[in-house]
Amino acid sequence: MPHVRRAEYPEAHSSYTLEYVEVIHRHHKRTPYADNAFPVEAYPWYCDDESLLYYGAPFPTDGANHSTNTYWRVYTSPSNPLAPRGFNGTCQxxxxxxxxxxxxxxxxxxxxxxxxxxxxxxxxxxxxxxVSFRVTNNIITSQVASMVTSSMFSGEAHQNLPLLVQPPSIDSLEPAYTCSAAKNNFSEYGVGSNDSGWTSHLKAASALYAHLDTISGVSPTDSGFHVSFDHYFDNLSARLCHAKPLPCNASNPSLCVTQAMADEVFRLGQYEYSYLYRDAGARTLEYSTGSYGIWVAELVQNLRDAMHKTDSVSSSNRTSSGIRYRHNVAHDGSISRLLSILQIEKMVWPGMGSEVVFELYMSKVDRQYYIRVLWGGQLLRSSNPTLGVLDMLRVEILIAYFDGLVGQKANKISSLCSI
Structure with a gap:
């Protein structure tokens, strides 16, 4: 997916000084989730061209016993009569x-x-x-961060570098914290609901579902595959992202998913995310605010801290160095909720590597702070009239908008999430 890159980067006017940057992006391409695999896959998927390291080490390492860089190698035993669901091969x-x-x-x-x-x-x-890097409790974000940090700071390759992670029960980045009111709100209009705005596209796609089920071997009563197009979307897009053929029936190889079928799945998936996070009306903002408001409050506090590190009279009088760049590796659900809160003009299903960047500037003219928000490497356009095109907006405006939704230090979240 498009992201900040030198060739397309819209440079700010020279009258502004960059003070703070916070990046959040979805992880990069992966194998499908196991639940999204077909009962029997017609071909295997091998991952012998990489190693995913799993090990512990004493810290600090000076004078300590050293660990080996161990990694998992998936295998199946000829003495194990059970076949794994979905893909054979050597991947997780x-x-x-x-x-x-x-x-x-x-x-x-x-x-x-x-x-x-x-x-x-x-x-x-x-x-x-x-500089700091943060991940979620899902290990795939750490796999991504290990490569991002290596390319950004090449001297850190094969070195120890901390990745910040919150406890799994309260992780705001994924998000994983409990917000019962948001969950109930979503259940009334979103996946699994009887809301006509949601069920209409599923009914209209009944013929497509019938074709896909026949080819894949998925039962028409499998709710995971039929309450939304998420499972089929993930299964098919993962193949195409890795130049693998679209699937055929395991027993009848002449019966295959066509590109036209896959394109229809992708189109319906885009519709679903647009509906869930924007088109279902005010409910989408309420849901996203409750379920992602803590991370937004953390972002706002980071902006406040970045401004407070500089004396209001002279940018040369710094009270402390302070973190100037934060990098978050997250998920499609993270990016979707953030785009929903920003009321993005055109909602999409965030693809692999989808990125939002917050840039805080100080004006050399009036010594005030301004903010830009980049989506896919370009200026984000919000349908909220107060935000509009997020290009050198007075930072107080964005902070007031966020505070109005979630409160300072997320002090509104407790009441927003209670039933």
Missing amino acids: FPQITRGGLDDSWQHGKDLYGVYHDLLGFLPEKFDPSL
Whole structure:
């Protein structure tokens, strides 16, 4: 997916000084989730061209016993009579693939090409007092971060670098914290609901479902595949993202998913995300605010901290260095909720690597702070008239908008999430 890259980057006017950057993007391409695989897949999927490391090590390492860089190698035993559901082969489902690792590396290189090479904003070497990286409790985000950090700070390859992660029960980035009111709200209009705005496209796609079920072997009563197009979307898009053929029936190889069928699945998937996060009306903003408001409040606090680090009279009088660049590796559900809260003009299903960037500037003219928000490397357009095109908006306006939704330090979330 498009992201900040030097060739297309819209440089700010020279009368502004970049003070703080926060990046959030979806992980890069992966194998499908196991639940999204067909009961029997007609061909295997091998991941022998990469290693996913799983190990612990003493810290600090000086004078300590050292660990081996161990990694998982998936195998099946000839003595085990059970067949795995879905794909045979040597992959985890999910895992970031070799192509996804390479895309992650390129993503980091592109960001560094702008914020270091072009703007001189990032340091030459990784400095934890200036730069931080954050992931979710889903291991695939750490797999991505390992490549991003390596390409941004090449001297850190094979070195220890911390990835921030919150406890799984309260993780705001994924998000994984409980918000019962948001969940109930979503259940009234979203996936699995009887809301006509949701069920109409599923009924209209009954013929497509019948074709797909016959080819895949998925039961028409399998609710996971039939309450939305999420499962078929993930299964088919993962294949095409890795130049694999569209699937055929395991027993009748002449019966195959056509490109036209796949395109219809993708179109319906885009419709679903647009409906769930924008087109279902005010309910979408309420849902996203409750379920993602804590991360938004953290973003706002980061902006406040970045402004407070600089004396109001002179940008040369800094009270502390402070973190100037934060990088979050997240999921499609993370990006979707954030775009919903920003009331993006055109909602889409965020693809692999989809990125939102918040850039905080100080004007050299009036010494005030301004903010830009980039989506896919270009200025984000909000349908909210107060936000509009998020290009050098007075930062107080965006902060007031966020505070109005979630409260300072997310102090409204408790009441928003209670039933």
